[in-house]
Amino acid sequence: METIKLTIDNKPVEVPAGTSVYQAAKNLGIDIPVLCYMNLHDLGIENKPAGCRICVVEVEGRRNLAPSCSTTCANGMVVKTHTTRVINARRTVMELILSDHPKDCLTCPKSGSCDLQNMAVKMGVRNIPGQAYAEMSTYKTDFSPSIIRDMDKCIMCRRCETMCNDFQTVGALSGVNRGFMAVVAPAFEQDLEKSPCTYCGQCVAVCPTGALTEVDHTPKVIRALADPTKTVLVQTAPAVRAALGEEFGLEPGTRVTGKMVAALRQIGFDFIFDTDFAADLTIMEEGTELLTRLGKHLSGDKTVKLPMLTSCCPGWVQFFEHNYSDMLDVPSTAKSPQQMFGAIAKSYFAEKLGKKREDLVVVSVMPCLAKKYECQRDEFKVDGNPDVDYSISTRELAHLIKEFNIGFNELADEDFDRPLGESTGAGVIFGATGGVIEAATRTAYELHTGKTLKNVEFTALRGMEGIRSATVDFDGLPINIGIAHGLGNARKLLDLVRTGKTNYHAIEIMACPGGCIGGGGQPLHHGDTSVLKARTKAIYSEDTNKVIRKSHENPYIIKLYEEFLGKPMSHKAHELLHTHYFDKSSKDIFI
Amino acid sequence: MSHIKVELKQEQVAKLKEICKSFDNEAGELINVLHKTQETFGYLPAEVQEVIARELNISVAKVYGVVTFYSFFTMIPKGKHPISICTGTACYVRGAEKVLDEFKRILDVKVGETSPDGKFSLSCLRCVGACGLAPVVSVGEKIYGRVSPDGVKDILKEYE
Numbered sequence: 001m002e003t004i005k006l007t008i009d010n011k012p013v014e015v016p017a018g019t020s021v022y023q024a025a026k027n028l029g030i031d032i033p034v035l036c037y038m039n040l041h042d043l044g045i046e047n048k049p050a051g052c053r054i055c056v057v058e059v060e061g062r063r064n065l066a067p068s069c070s071t072t073c074a075n076g077m078v079v080k081t082h083t084t085r086v087i088n089a090r091r092t093v094m095e096l097i098l099s100d101h102p103k104d105c106l107t108c109p110k111s112g113s114c115d116l117q118n119m120a121v122k123m124g125v126r127n128i129p130g131q132a133y134a135e136m137s138t139y140k141t142d143f144s145p146s147i148i149r150d151m152d153k154c155i156m157c158r159r160c161e162t163m164c165n166d167f168q169t170v171g172a173l174s175g176v177n178r179g180f181m182a183v184v185a186p187a188f189e190q191d192l193e194k195s196p197c198t199y200c201g202q203c204v205a206v207c208p209t210g211a212l213t214e215v216d217h218t219p220k221v222i223r224a225l226a227d228p229t230k231t232v233l234v235q236t237a238p239a240v241r242a243a244l245g246e247e248f249g250l251e252p253g254t255r256v257t258g259k260m261v262a263a264l265r266q267i268g269f270d271f272i273f274d275t276d277f278a279a280d281l282t283i284m285e286e287g288t289e290l291l292t293r294l295g296k297h298l299s300g301d302k303t304v305k306l307p308m309l310t311s312c313c314p315g316w317v318q319f320f321e322h323n324y325s326d327m328l329d330v331p332s333t334a335k336s337p338q339q340m341f342g343a344i345a346k347s348y349f350a351e352k353l354g355k356k357r358e359d360l361v362v363v364s365v366m367p368c369l370a371k372k373y374e375c376q377r378d379e380f381k382v383d384g385n386p387d388v389d390y391s392i393s394t395r396e397l398a399h400l401i402k403e404f405n406i407g408f409n410e411l412a413d414e415d416f417d418r419p420l421g422e423s424t425g426a427g428v429i430f431g432a433t434g435g436v437i438e439a440a441t442r443t444a445y446e447l448h449t450g451k452t453l454k455n456v457e458f459t460a461l462r463g464m465e466g467i468r469s470a471t472v473d474f475d476g477l478p479i480n481i482g483i484a485h486g487l488g489n490a491r492k493l494l495d496l497v498r499t500g501k502t503n504y505h506a507i508e509i510m511a512c513p514g515g516c517i518g519g520g521g522q523p524l525h526h527g528d529t530s531v532l533k534a535r536t537k538a539i540y541s542e543d544t545n546k547v548i549r550k551s552h553e554n555p556y557i558i559k560l561y562e563e564f565l566g567k568p569m570s571h572k573a574h575e576l577l578h579t580h581y582f583d584k585s586s587k588d589i590f591i
Numbered sequence: 592m593s594h595i596k597v598e599l600k601q602e603q604v605a606k607l608k609e610i611c612k613s614f615d616n617e618a619g620e621l622i623n624v625l626h627k628t629q630e631t632f633g634y635l636p637a638e639v640q641e642v643i644a645r646e647l648n649i650s651v652a653k654v655y656g657v658v659t660f661y662s663f664f665t666m667i668p669k670g671k672h673p674i675s676i677c678t679g680t681a682c683y684v685r686g687a688e689k690v691l692d693e694f695k696r697i698l699d700v701k702v703g704e705t706s707p708d709g710k711f712s713l714s715c716l717r718c719v720g721a722c723g724l725a726p727v728v729s730v731g732e733k734i735y736g737r738v739s740p741d742g743v744k745d746i747l748k749e750y751e
Contacts, residue, residue, distance in 0.1 A: 165650060165652075165653070170650075171649070171650025171651070171652055171653065172650070172652060173652055174650065174652035174653045174655060174656035175656050175660075176652075176655055176656045176659045176660070177659045177660070178659070178660050178662075185652070186652055187637075187640070187644075187650070187651035187652040187654070187655040188637050188651075188655055189655075195652070196650075
């Protein structure tokens with residue numbers, strides 16, 4: 001490989017051709033500040049519009065300062081990153097950005113984890129010239145069920161656009177207008193709710209400021225907890241336990257399941273349950289549906305469509321309702337684990353408690369922002385009462401724990417409550433890409449063949465590759481499985497399926513990179529994708545540590561069917577655990 | 592942003608598709624497609640942008656982003672009689688702004704807007720090469736020289 005030799009701050013460095021000055025400096029341990037630049041290496045996503053000009057450096061022989069993020073190294077280049085000229089320019093740029101940025105840091109939801117704030121701290125900005133008379137540009141705030149857009153705080157880094165358009169291929173956002181009126185917005189500056197937005201939250205996950213944040217449901221949760229007439233249940237998604245510790249300074253990948261349960265109990269939830277239980281239930285329904293569809297398909301029934309697509313990811317559901325409305329019969333009709341949990345909690349469990357569904361409040365803790373939107377969908381309500389009342393993100397739970405004065409790291413491990421807190425290793429791996437289909441495979445294999453799996457780990461289904469395929473041998477019957485994470489990858493796979501030329505039997509799709517562990521509601525990774533890998537590892541080690549690792553062996557799932565549901569896909573199961581999808585393609589037309 | 596609702600006729604959609612096709616439905620040709628479309632339709636309403644987005648296989652948001660970035664593109668239809676006031680240096684120093692203000696006052700529209708009856712639209716331009724006649728106003732193809740604020744009413748009367 002051709003290499004380039006240059007010097008940065010008087011230090012010689014040799015880099016592969018094509019390397020940016022910013023990266024070369026990084027190799028030398030020189031940390032040039034960046035704001036708009038973002039490199040999610042493992043996902044193949046780089047955002048370098050060279051828009052903010054914070055990263056400028058002086059290059060000998062060049063008239064103007066160069067943005068280091070998008071300037072390629074050349075042989076013999078002499079770069080200086082902290083000359084007076086550079087420092088003055090960088091400070092001026094920062095002051096100009098701040099001059100049109102609200103100063104309400106104290107109450108901003110991003111305070112403490114804001115890249116802009118951190119940069120101002122790093123650069124020691126103490127005053128902003130012209131603030132006394134400068135007029136700030138203002139823009140309407142857009143409230144959607146999941147995401148709040150406060151464009152006054154937008155610094156036009158375009159990271160959200162890169163995620164929404166290039167990675168997710170949702171195309172809800174674009175930079176519009178110019179000058180002070182420039183913002184990132186949906187087409188015709190409509191609200192997000194009227195755009196093809198899936199609420200995946202990847203824009204929120206990369207936003208450097210408070211321009212894009214989640215709708216905070218913690219005040220409603222606190223109010224419910226204080227209401228003596230309400231029994232408050234909480235369910236926690238698998239990916240939360242693999243990431244929550246990061247908010248308390250623990251290493252990424254630290255499993256904090258026991259501490260999380262203890263914290264939730266101290267906060268005052270009446271029952272600490274697990275979405276993993278509902279994940280096991282999902283497998284029972286979805287696995288059975290797959291086998292039924294497979295059986296009919298193999299016996300020549302042309303009305304039955306294959307592949308079957310998973311349906312537990314609400315961002316993904318929203319995506320196919322918008323973009324693949326011609327294929328609405330392809331996804332499984334099984335509800336997501338969050339919604340299955342809510343439906344069972346407010347029927348089966350309410351009956352057990354001898355309470356009405358209105359007296360129960362179901363809170364979910366999710367790595368996801370789309371879950372906020374999902375639990376508000378009308379089909380998941382009974383007489384206006386939602387199966388899941390509030391969904392809070394991993395970040396919101398961390399805030400709640402802090403607000404309740406709980407020393408998280410000192411907590412002793414505690415266990416989930418029964419019966420809806422018991423889960424298997426299959427439920428846990430839902431949190432990582434490939435996990436749902438692996439869990440389904442474990443159960444479908446045993447139900448189909450009547451044999452016991454020697455090894456429950458289907459490692460061929462694991463990994464971080466955007467699109468993966470594997471064939472699993474069901475005792476002589478080869479089952480072709482496809483997996484995609486990230487909606488751009490999902491689109492590629494779906495376009496193939498649409499042509500009818502693929503031979504997949506089942507496909508798992510997750511909207512976020514790495515699956516739920518990389519969800520829009522997780523602790524911010526600040527561009528470090530090694531965090532996602534560490535969380536994935538934590539998920540799989542949690543599975544390994546479980547005694548029961550197959551959903552159909554969960555004793556409380558067995559009991560639930562015996563006492564209440566009958567069998568998978570029964571009439572009652574259909575009523576409570578299955579759903580239908582809507583054609584939203586016309587919603588993309590702004591008339 | 593509010594916009595005027597239009598319902599595209601079948602043949603208009605066909606014409607749009609034809610324009611896109613003449614640029615091989617290339618996403619990179621968006622600006623050229625928009626130029627040609629505005630030349631044909633006079634302006635770029637939301638519905639037109641949606642068709643273009645679909646044909647070029649890009650998001651509507653992106654099309655809207657480009658339309659709102661370049662001042663040449665407009666989502667508002669030009670009036671039957673487009674009025675342009677020259678605000679180039681010569682016209683400006685001879686009172687173009689006062690003339691412009693009078694047009695704004697009488698028509699009750701801002702620069703870049705069209706009167707609700709669709710009769711007049713108001714825009715500014717820079718130098719028509721008739722500085723000797725400053726301040727200059729054009730209405731459609733017709734040029735008016737040495738316009739004073741008092742003369743604005745008389746100009747508009749010609750088009751009633």
